[in-house]
Amino acid sequence: MSARHKVIGRSVPRIDGVEKVTGAARYTGDLKFPNMLFGKILTSPHAHARILSIDTSAAERLPGVKAVITHRDVPDLKYGISPARWDENIFCIDKVRFVGDKVAAVACVDEETCYRALRLIRVEYEVLPAVLDFRRAMDDGQPLVHEEYPRNINTEIHQSFGDVEKAFAEAHHVRTDAFLGNRAYQAPIEPHSAVSLWDGDKLTVYASTQSPHYTQYYLAREFGMPMGDVRVITPYLGGGFGGKLEVTGLEFAGAVLARLTGRPVRMFYDRAEMFAHNRGRHAQYMEVTTGVDERGKILGAHANFIMDGGAYTSLGIATAYYAGALLPLTYEFDHYKFDMVRVYTNLPACGAQRGHGAPQPKYAFESHLDNVAADLGIDPMDIRLLNARRPDTVTPNEFRVNTCGLRQCLEKARALSGWDEKKAHRKPGRGIGVATGSFVSGAGYPIYRTDLPHAAAFVKVHEDGTAATLYTGATDIGQGSDTILCQMAAEGMGYRYEQMKIVASDTETTPHDFGAYASRQTLMSGTAAKRAGEEVKRQILDMASAMLGLPADDLDCEHGVVFSKSRPGKTLAFEEVARKHFVLRGPLLGRGVYTPPKLGGKFKGAAVGTSPAYSFGVQVGEVEIDEDTGEITVVGVWDVHDSGTVINPRLFHGQVHGALAMGIGESVWEEVRFDDRGRILNPDLANYRLLTALDMPPIRSEVVETVEPEGPWGAKEIGEGSTNPTMGCFSNAIFDAMGVRVNSLPLSYEKVWRALKEKREAGGGA
């Protein structure tokens, strides 16, 4: 592929690299404005309580306090992501629903005064019994988190494709397993932060958001303002992983405080508050039943899940749909049933976290599939190769898959990892596991304003052709999208990456783009950037045609050189043509737009989880287990991915490495834990244990390239898909190492140790 391309397919340096490594890059929390105030939010100390009264008078009297606000000072319009489930208020009105629920906010001359002021706000609560165990939330007699949602059911999904019961009846072997997922948190390195400023009736918010256009939309909606009166700018962003997609109390309260005080207000969450705000991975209870034939071919599957939604909907409806919708992507079977209940609990709301709904169901299904393989005495690689999805197929829930390199990924992973050798010559305490994954390359159904094109971009060429600027509403949250979008615009133009500049993540200066979620930017924002570049190229070729006296369709432009396709000697520098164009025809300006094709079936919720293209990937993990302590050492990881055409190999592999860091953490260490009053026990980076650089195992990341017809030059996603196999792959490796299965995440040393102890006590051999 990339031999034909001059800019894409190459590991060009990040466009933001120097600024970031020299510390010059400024993040939202680094911004300072004259006269700026600091704001903090008062949160609930109770998991569930009625608010009897709020007395802010003592706080208001404290010198240095410029404003104190409660629900009385803000619109009482509920908000949320799914319009059918708007259940959140800027500040609680009658009840608090989790420890951390927003009650009031202050704006003060400095941070210290903020904390003192918060302590002076007197809230009288009537403490209510709380729902803390999501698997009991639907039981009779449980308190209701929201009175209007009986049995605490936030969302219920029941989908059936084909005839699963019949498939099970006809199956050689039917097995059911149940697994429990963990509540995880994204833990981005940069805390959530927002600075709000008013200029007359117009609001500007600098926000650490993955989608400035989306934040703009929600701020405008909540405050009843025209969108054009709200400007949202995302400076450099230090990681989001799904947790910075939603509008937070920081943006809402900050805007109100700035309005009341007439001064800029900077709001931020400290690390503990970030954990309380949460919106991380849902814990899920997952029952999976599969029927297979003698060879292990899957005939049908049933997924029956319950999700712990926490106190609010957040992105959870989408998460619930994703959990089921993406499950049939990696393996081919015709009969599929999906049942899901997302329940409310008096815990922080869960939302989207890298891989969104997919990683835990994949963990469950991949673990389950190994159990099935073990039942039948089939090698885990073989059962996956047997069932692996092929290109140009349709899932039972009507998702169209164009390209799919899953089989090649399996074969390559098998070879690279030495799978067969390691299976043949087992070492004590060692185990090897495999799992597959697949993910969307952008959602066919966007999070809001579903009629809009999904991405737009402009390209302007400097008047002497020595630079070009890409204007995109896409947001680089650390993944490198600014870099690859510039690569794609440059490739489209026939230009050099090194001369690209970018304006991004600003609702005022860039055209609309939904932002960084659902791994959409490479395919969607990338197609818009490519098209904007191509529109410039058409103008360049047309100008060059006049300069060379050759027809435009005999000309092309690559990497800054315009050339005749028929007469090899005839060339012009891009810069020369661009300058002539500016002089004779005005500025070179290109425009690109992307709208996905119509996707999905006709059943309820059919569009949720659809994508123009799906990535596929395989991970093999090898572990060594210390039988005395349960300690798991990751000996090696092999990742082989089909993400279509790779735009920037270095960034591609960076995504794989990052996803593995998160996925391994979620597999073995990470879990947000609560006490019996709903308070987080480990809301800090000492006790919520992430992988650090020193914890990283050796990783081998490899590519199986397909050329996706729906993607720009064949590209698909990589950002989230590589998270999906990880938990399953380590679950299977640990199972392989010790011969018993731990059925809940994280696969902690303690659980492993206990499982080994039980196994020994039961007298079983490995």
Added chain:
Amino acid sequence: MSARHKVIGRSVPRIDGVEKVTGAARYTGDLKFPNMLFGKILTSPHAHARILSIDTSAAERLPGVKAVITHRDVPDLKYGISPARWDENIFCIDKVRFVGDKVAAVACVDEETCYRALRLIRVEYEVLPAVLDFRRAMDDGQPLVHEEYPRNINTEIHQSFGDVEKAFAEAHHVRTDAFLGNRAYQAPIEPHSAVSLWDGDKLTVYASTQSPHYTQYYLAREFGMPMGDVRVITPYLGGGFGGKLEVTGLEFAGAVLARLTGRPVRMFYDRAEMFAHNRGRHAQYMEVTTGVDERGKILGAHANFIMDGGAYTSLGIATAYYAGALLPLTYEFDHYKFDMVRVYTNLPACGAQRGHGAPQPKYAFESHLDNVAADLGIDPMDIRLLNARRPDTVTPNEFRVNTCGLRQCLEKARALSGWDEKKAHRKPGRGIGVATGSFVSGAGYPIYRTDLPHAAAFVKVHEDGTAATLYTGATDIGQGSDTILCQMAAEGMGYRYEQMKIVASDTETTPHDFGAYASRQTLMSGTAAKRAGEEVKRQILDMASAMLGLPADDLDCEHGVVFSKSRPGKTLAFEEVARKHFVLRGPLLGRGVYTPPKLGGKFKGAAVGTSPAYSFGVQVGEVEIDEDTGEITVVGVWDVHDSGTVINPRLFHGQVHGALAMGIGESVWEEVRFDDRGRILNPDLANYRLLTALDMPPIRSEVVETVEPEGPWGAKEIGEGSTNPTMGCFSNAIFDAMGVRVNSLPLSYEKVWRALKEKREAGGGA
């Protein structure tokens, strides 16, 4: 006119108003970057000296000093504005040529260390005799400021149109007067400042410049970089008045210091250094000869000028041409001769100051014309009405004047000021004077890259139509151009000003524009903004045509409402159409370009001073003089201006008020004075006496509107033209009050007192 328009012609609030009055607006000097260093320039203490050696070692050893640079560390490529007269180096190599000439620079951790480091740089000089009196600079035996310029002649212009000698021979009366202008300084409230940052091979400079695109061009040229690798951004700017058009040592030295240290470097001039950098108004010696017929009709005129250029060319060649070229604009005569020598002296270089070359020659000519009128016993108003230029005429130097409301201005000023009444009933010590002026609405011949279009602009409409962003390379230096360009874009689109946003003054994010000089932005940048808006409107009408089922040419759009011209009821909101356009056709994006028509004659320098359109104006000033002290009290000023269509009346009148503040200051108080060693005696705002708000006289500003075919909706300039009549008008009012003429600027209390004393001693009555 403006009844037809919805947005232009209205005093909409400034788009930057709230930010500026609340202190939120950040200027270059307010910017802070992580790791930023401070830089200062070491300047020459001598007016003229040979540099024998520079020893920077002691400075380099001082803790906190990060870099010390001299001419050895920078390109030795000379620079300047007129390519034929590049005579300036970033740092002096062999000689210093004025007190303040740049010798070295330091970058240090703080400002204090900079000053200490500068004192540690040891420069050995051989002091040379200096040329301080420009009227003697050409004399034999004078030292040469630049050895390659004999007799210190920097520029010589000799132009002759028609036959002046014959006209004088045929005249009823020929009179010659000689006047001396003053060296004035722009004194913008914001000091010059620049912050330079490198990102790899790419340079970003935040600079207090009137033309970021021009600064970009010169930085790229001096450092041999592609323009696209240099980004120049002008944050808010606190006044320029011509003095911030040139690239300064701050940008050049800052870029080198930032490169050497790898850190951002902030450079600035303090107030005294601003005076030394200068580039203000040239002092001029002006001889004017005019021949008139019996009625006072001018038959021919001869201007014979010498300008004090100071040590370098700066913008002085243009100044020299402007001085002569604009003189025949206000009065019609066929025979004209212009002789000009701009000489080098060992004083700070002079450049462009509001009105550029025009105000002093106008002072001379208007004073002279009153002398002629007095000789003939004609009322000063009458002689001006008799000679005033009419529309659709051509000057002797082949400048085409389309619209010209000068006669109406004179008549209106006569009526408003009570001229005839005041002339008829004179009060002791009081006098009233009149003068005219005219100025370019942008230069037909730009300051660099003469093949480029002069202005370009884009307009992007927000996806739901509730905002639109204008991208313009034009620069708001305080005059309000951001506001009126948004008005013009909105009018062009049929949109509302209140919903406009602007991106300006950034070479990376805006299309090319030459910037703020020669009063060009209203006409030139404005036409580009108008055309970008009109391109959006065409797309809106085309979309609305599909929505309404009516032909696009039956539709129009004004102030946010699309309507059918034939069916009054058929309307659509702009927002609705814009949103539909985004959904179905992608982002609304308009592009506008402006290139002036071919202007001027064929003689050498014919194009310099030409413009697509010329403003005209009249000022009447009334003064009262204290005979005992010479103190002049300005009793009132009446300004009547033809600036074509007025885009924003409040900003229009603001320009008139500001120009009068500067013009009155230059008339009576302002003068940069030197001691006998070429050192400025008054480089501060205590001793260089500007008018403050408390000094402002009552001003009545009125409009005579013409509709200029070359201007957007008929608009012409206002920013500089209103400076041109002021000195002449006060010269004439003072002459009228005391019956004797002071022939040099400023018309100081001392000079007035001396003139009155001489008159008394000579025994003459008023």
